[in-house]
Amino acid sequence: MIPIAKPFLGEEEIKAVANVLKSGIIAQGPKVNEIEEKFTKISGAKYAVALNSGTAALHTALKVAGIKENDEVITTPFTFIATANTILMQQAKPVFVDIEEDTFNIDAEKINEKITKKTKAIVTVDLFGHLCDYDVIDEIAEKNNLIIIEDACQAVNAEYKDKKAGSFGDVAAFSFYATKNITCAEGGMMVTGNKDFAGKAKLFRQHGRADMAGYDYNDIGYNYRMTDINAAILLEQLKKLDFLTKKRIENAQYLSEGLGGIKGIGVPAVKKGHKHVFHQYTIKVDGFKLDRDELAKHLNKKGIASSIFYPKSLHLCEHIKKFGYGGGDFPVAEELSKQVLSLPVHPHLTKEQLDLIINSIAELE
Numbered sequence: 001m002i003p004i005a006k007p008f009l010g011e012e013e014i015k016a017v018a019n020v021l022k023s024g025i026i027a028q029g030p031k032v033n034e035i036e037e038k039f040t041k042i043s044g045a046k047y048a049v050a051l052n053s054g055t056a057a058l059h060t061a062l063k064v065a066g067i068k069e070n071d072e073v074i075t076t077p078f079t080f081i082a083t084a085n086t087i088l089m090q091q092a093k094p095v096f097v098d099i100e101e102d103t104f105n106i107d108a109e110k111i112n113e114k115i116t117k118k119t120k121a122i123v124t125v126d127l128f129g130h131l132c133d134y135d136v137i138d139e140i141a142e143k144n145n146l147i148i149i150e151d152a153c154q155a156v157n158a159e160y161k162d163k164k165a166g167s168f169g170d171v172a173a174f175s176f177y178a179t180k181n182i183t184c185a186e187g188g189m190m191v192t193g194n195k196d197f198a199g200k201a202k203l204f205r206q207h208g209r210a211d212m213a214g215y216d217y218n219d220i221g222y223n224y225r226m227t228d229i230n231a232a233i234l235l236e237q238l239k240k241l242d243f244l245t246k247k248r249i250e251n252a253q254y255l256s257e258g259l260g261g262i263k264g265i266g267v268p269a270v271k272k273g274h275k276h277v278f279h280q281y282t283i284k285v286d287g288f289k290l291d292r293d294e295l296a297k298h299l300n301k302k303g304i305a306s307s308i309f310y311p312k313s314l315h316l317c318e319h320i321k322k323f324g325y326g327g328g329d330f331p332v333a334e335e336l337s338k339q340v341l342s343l344p345v346h347p348h349l350t351k352e353q354l355d356l357i358i359n360s361i362a363e364l365e
């Protein structure tokens, strides 16, 4: 079976973990400091704070940005649940905006109509590794005095006009979960150009300490610390980042060349000026011989795993519906959730496997 995702790990990571275990410092320590320092270069942001998941990084970003009870936070309904759940963790209200049909990202042109006096921030999601339309979003944020929180969990190393993912928000979050483009099993990073945000994040991940040293606390906090074991893995992954990114882009190009001409199969768009890093390679199945679910079954029989990101627009989740959302509110997201199918694009794929994926679809035409 060709898996939908597979971490790219070697002897380097194994050795790095062994060294940390032998060192006696296994929780947050010097490796975490090192990865934070290195990560500022990857993201183009001045400060980086390591956390134990992308969800923790997003939650911390919302907290340090001052998001609190009764605030409204604009975001996309077509994303992983953590994007909305972290807004709920701060007792704020997720206010959704429908998405673009081509990039699956928030439709920047529709943000204005959702802004009220209570709106504090926009959580943008660089979905599947393609950055949002920040030319428009920046302008809206500036005009309305809104904070941009960039969920870059899927977009490490992506670029728009030579600017790096993570540098578009006032604060941004990355994830290093096992399926992400680089991984340390579980891990996250908050990055920001704001010194105050970075300082607050370092206290928030330590139970809300009043300062870095003592046992005085003046706010709620969590244990969101990354361990040196995870940081050591991530340091090795960073060395491979450009290679892994290049592989994904090449695999995606190869798939699009093979699938691009097939009627009823829509290949992913890459907009002008963008470097799409293909965390997912997501096709749209609309007007093809088989419907989306039948195609997934067919691929499975051929030994190819595929996945649906995402089968349900978040406004239809039980615990989010109670804000007054219902079917039909976000027609583009709802329609796309019936059409999307993500195919393997990870760096382990061989040319033969890519050909098998293409031919298994092309043969049905």
Ligand SMILES: *Cc1c(COP(=O)(O)O)cnc(C)c1O
Binding pocket: 053, 054, 055, 056, 058, 079, 080, 082, 083, 125, 151, 153, 154, 175, 176, 177, 186, 187, 188
């Ligand atoms: C993976 C992901 C997260 C959460 O990251 P975890 O490390 O799994 O907690 C948040 N948002 C998006 C868009 C993601 O893809």
